[in-house]
Amino acid sequence: MNTLIRKRHEAILTWLDVAAEKIKKALHDELEVEQKTNPSDLVTNVDKDIEQFLINQIKMTFPKSQILGEEGYGDRTIDLNHGTVWIIDPIDGTLNFVKQKENFAIMIAVYDEGQAIQSYIYNVMNSELVYAIKGEGAYCNNQLIKTPDNLDMHEGLYASSSIFYIGSEPLNEFHHNLSKLALGVRLKGSAGLEAIELAKGNTVGYTAHTLMPWDVAAGKLIIEEVGCVITTFAGDEPSLNGKESIIMGTPKAHRTLLSTLEQLHMNHNIC
Amino acid sequence: MNTLIRKRHEAILTWLDVAAEKIKKALHDELEVEQKTNPSDLVTNVDKDIEQFLINQIKMTFPKSQILGEEGYGDRTIDLNHGTVWIIDPIDGTLNFVKQKENFAIMIAVYDEGQAIQSYIYNVMNSELVYAIKGEGAYCNNQLIKTPDNLDMHEGLYASSSIFYIGSEPLNEFHHNLSKLALGVRLKGSAGLEAIELAKGNTVGYTAHTLMPWDVAAGKLIIEEVGCVITTFAGDEPSLNGKESIIMGTPKAHRTLLSTLEQLHMNHNIC
Numbered sequence: 001m002n003t004l005i006r007k008r009h010e011a012i013l014t015w016l017d018v019a020a021e022k023i024k025k026a027l028h029d030e031l032e033v034e035q036k037t038n039p040s041d042l043v044t045n046v047d048k049d050i051e052q053f054l055i056n057q058i059k060m061t062f063p064k065s066q067i068l069g070e071e072g073y074g075d076r077t078i079d080l081n082h083g084t085v086w087i088i089d090p091i092d093g094t095l096n097f098v099k100q101k102e103n104f105a106i107m108i109a110v111y112d113e114g115q116a117i118q119s120y121i122y123n124v125m126n127s128e129l130v131y132a133i134k135g136e137g138a139y140c141n142n143q144l145i146k147t148p149d150n151l152d153m154h155e156g157l158y159a160s161s162s163i164f165y166i167g168s169e170p171l172n173e174f175h176h177n178l179s180k181l182a183l184g185v186r187l188k189g190s191a192g193l194e195a196i197e198l199a200k201g202n203t204v205g206y207t208a209h210t211l212m213p214w215d216v217a218a219g220k221l222i223i224e225e226v227g228c229v230i231t232t233f234a235g236d237e238p239s240l241n242g243k244e245s246i247i248m249g250t251p252k253a254h255r256t257l258l259s260t261l262e263q264l265h266m267n268h269n270i271c
Numbered sequence: 272m273n274t275l276i277r278k279r280h281e282a283i284l285t286w287l288d289v290a291a292e293k294i295k296k297a298l299h300d301e302l303e304v305e306q307k308t309n310p311s312d313l314v315t316n317v318d319k320d321i322e323q324f325l326i327n328q329i330k331m332t333f334p335k336s337q338i339l340g341e342e343g344y345g346d347r348t349i350d351l352n353h354g355t356v357w358i359i360d361p362i363d364g365t366l367n368f369v370k371q372k373e374n375f376a377i378m379i380a381v382y383d384e385g386q387a388i389q390s391y392i393y394n395v396m397n398s399e400l401v402y403a404i405k406g407e408g409a410y411c412n413n414q415l416i417k418t419p420d421n422l423d424m425h426e427g428l429y430a431s432s433s434i435f436y437i438g439s440e441p442l443n444e445f446h447h448n449l450s451k452l453a454l455g456v457r458l459k460g461s462a463g464l465e466a467i468e469l470a471k472g473n474t475v476g477y478t479a480h481t482l483m484p485w486d487v488a489a490g491k492l493i494i495e496e497v498g499c500v501i502t503t504f505a506g507d508e509p510s511l512n513g514k515e516s517i518i519m520g521t522p523k524a525h526r527t528l529l530s531t532l533e534q535l536h537m538n539h540n541i542c
Contacts, residue, residue, distance in 0.1 A: 039425075039454060040454045040455055095428070095454060095455055096428075099427060099428055099454070099472075099473065100428070100471075100472075100473040102473070103473075126397065154310075156370060157366070157367075157370055157371070157460070162450070162455040162456045172447075176443075179433070183310060183311045183366060183370070184311055184366055184433040184460055185433045185458055185460075186458050186459065186460055187456055187457050187458040188457065189428070189455055189456075189457055197371075200371075201370075201371075202370065202371040202373070202374075
């Protein structure tokens with residue numbers, strides 16, 4: 001870790017602790033919940049407060065940063081390929097946050113000149129912090145995560161986003177085929193927590209439809225640092241430039257996910 | 272809690288602690304994994320060891336008990352309606368145990384003269400113990416669980432067993448309709464852990480196909496003690512006498528699950 005990365009790392013750890021305490025305190029009060037695009041797409045006063053807190057901290061400590069945040073308190077436009085860009089999701093899994101008061105995460109990713117340098121996913125209620133530093137691996141509560149066994153889809157558990165259960169063809173067929181192939185299906189309702197599951201080897205593959213950059217950015221570096229693979233449905237590196245449908249897995253499982261998409265001719269229709 | 276229930280309660284808590292330590296220790300060694308009916312239906316040396324340990328403890332402390340255990344070390348036949356019957360699942364979620372080394376539970380239920388008296392679900396790796404005493408409520412880590420809000424399916428999260436993703440009609444249609452109705456789908460891969468999720472209000476409904484008595488017994492009392500409802504697909508009380516397909520939910524969500532089954536004429540075809 002060079003001096004700049006170390007400085008950001010220590011700052012981020014401090015902010016995550018403060019943010020987690022704010023969230024836990026807010027859970028004692030009535031949440032103010034608003035619908036965004038539909039009844040499953042929610043935002044609360046806490047998402048907004050935490051995003052504003054993180055943005056203020058970043059701006060004070062690293063004033064030249066560009067910031068992209070889910071709730072829109074960051075910059076209106078960012079150029080991922082130049083300078084330092086912070087991508088933040090104050091609460092990933094807001095539906096879980098509202099309905100379960102657990103199973104959600106704070107996510108932060110930092111890019112320098114278009115390259116992911118460090119990223120953080122913090123499962124607040126079980127105090128599980130996973131982070132990755134480019135070229136230095138990923139860590140779960142400060143323990144290096146070892147590369148998961150390179151198991152194929154039929155040798156492990158498969159996770160997906162809820163959308164696959166309510167979609168129409170060919171999404172349904174895609175999901176049905178993968179569910180039959182895998183040993184079982186698991187579903188947490190947070191793209192960040194699913195990235196942790198894959199990194200730990202708890203699942204071998206994960207598919208998600210139309211994710212936003214803040215859903216993908218932090219997980220991507222963690223996935224790559226443990227030797228797993230993340231792409232769009234077309235097999236391309238995620239651009240983090242708008243909505244993208246994402247597959248991630250062990251190298252073997254990712255190849256199976258991609259070939260399943262190709263067989264269904266979905267890779268260009270759906271992404 | 273009368274003297275007998277108290278004596279059993281204290282014994283069970285001690286056994287669960289010892290069993291959890293045995294399991295955690297065993298996770299450091301290579302597991303011996305065998306397939307039962309298919310590649311997703313596994314048993315390990317640890318399931319067998321823990322069942323034998325629990326049965327030995329029960330027989331030493333309460334020698335008149337009948338015992339039904341998943342791995343078959345208990346009695347060959349039991350009469351649930353007479354005397355004291357212990358129903359145990361040494362590791363519920365064995366696929367998670369093998370693949371994730373977390374997200375599994377030890378389950379114990381005690382019946383007197385056909386009536387559930389006390390039951391225990393212990394999520395070993397996150398140290399979450401949920402138990403219920405008939406007429407005295409359910410507790411999560413010794414905190415009384417309050418009755419979850421009586422939310423309907425469209426107001427909450429829906430959980431199911433993996434089988435619904437790989438089934439054929441009308442199971443697929445049933446599952447698809449419910450997934451569309453709910454705010455989202457969640458899936459843990461353990462009937463015991465899903466009972467905890469419902470009891471805590473994290474989900475509003477859960478459906479599972481062809482569960483065995485040891486999958487259902489401990490969860491049933493917990494669900495009922497928090498004011499939720501559990502029946503077969505036909506709306507009957509589970510008999511715990513062989514395979515049964517199960518729905519559980521808040522009173523409102525359970526009614527919706529049952530009417531969805533009736534609309535699909537599944538209640539008599541599938542159970």
